[in-house]
Amino acid sequence: MGIKERKHKAKEDLRKAILNAAREIFLEKGYDNMSIRNIADRIEYSPTTLYIYFKDKGEIFFALHNEGFQLLNQKMAVLAAVADPMERLKAMGKIYMAFAMDNPDYYDLMFVQRAPLNCIEQEGWSEGHTSFKFLEATVAECMKTGTLKKDDPEVVAFVIWSFMHGMCTLNNRDRCMIFDEDRRTHILSTSYESFLKIIEL
Template sequence: MGITERKEREKAEMRRRIVDAAIKMFVEDGYEKVSIRNIADKIEYSPATIYLYYKDKDQLLYDVQSEAFATLASEFILKINADDPFKRLEQLAIAYLDFAREYPELYDLMFIIKAPMNAVMKEEKWENGDPSYDRLYHLMQECIDKKLVRFKDATIGTLSVWAFGHGFVSLHLRGRCAKVANVPEEDMPAVITEAVKEYLRMIKA
């Protein structure tokens, strides 16, 4: 292995250590506790070392967000397996809700907290969300092609389904649903799941 290849491998390994430490800290301690200094302490390096790889916390959190989307993609692969496209649409929606319940901190980073998006404010595209969005979009297009849903436009259908699920999840994560609806907190996951299923029944052709 040449010097250049070895340096690139060492850089990749260090970036991996930084991101792994950030993910662990984010999940265990929350967004407010994640800082360049705390991460540096965790991996026993100086903050200056981390700044060689990331210009600020937002850029680092963007990579953490990317890892979170990879986890969601794995959930989709594991749980979406039906032959019928509409059934797969339902499986995707339930997998999305399950992910939000299992990884609420990561969901926050992916869809609610603004910080990682600051790293791409000047970019034309938000690439971290592409695989998940594309999965839903292509599935929606397949349902439209086979006349399984009421939507005629895949973009409108995709955004509608996503927004409906996200709305419920974000309200629940912020403690709004249970208080307003006067539903016990422990019952909210089942309520949200049933509401999403009912919405899917409403859009079925």
């Protein structure tokens, strides 16, 4: 590895370290109590160094947000090979729930934690938009093939997302502990398909 490659790797490693520390602090203390200084302290660098990589903590939050959506979209990519739209819709829900359960920190950061959206509004929420539009397109296909009742695909997609988000958040926040373990596993694994039956033809 040459000098140029080593420098590039060192920069990428430091950027990852900044984001990892920011993610930890964000989830521990919330956005308002996260600062460039406490991120710098955690990785033992000066705040000045962090400003070389990010202009402010809003930009760091935006980077973390996109990281999570990129990971989710990578998981969803396998669905492009599923021709039947209803089967794709069912699989989509399973992947979404698995992502939420396997990556609770990212999920919390992406969908639950409060943080200002001005950075997202300025940059454009391309990753979140991609995820939602894929869901909406699949819903529209299901309506076209007659497996879902005819309606506004965008509205139905939002309702489906809201249902899944509620279920995932309840589980991740331990609100499903009212059920014993076996029953909880059954409910979480079957609720989405039960919900889809309500809107199926």
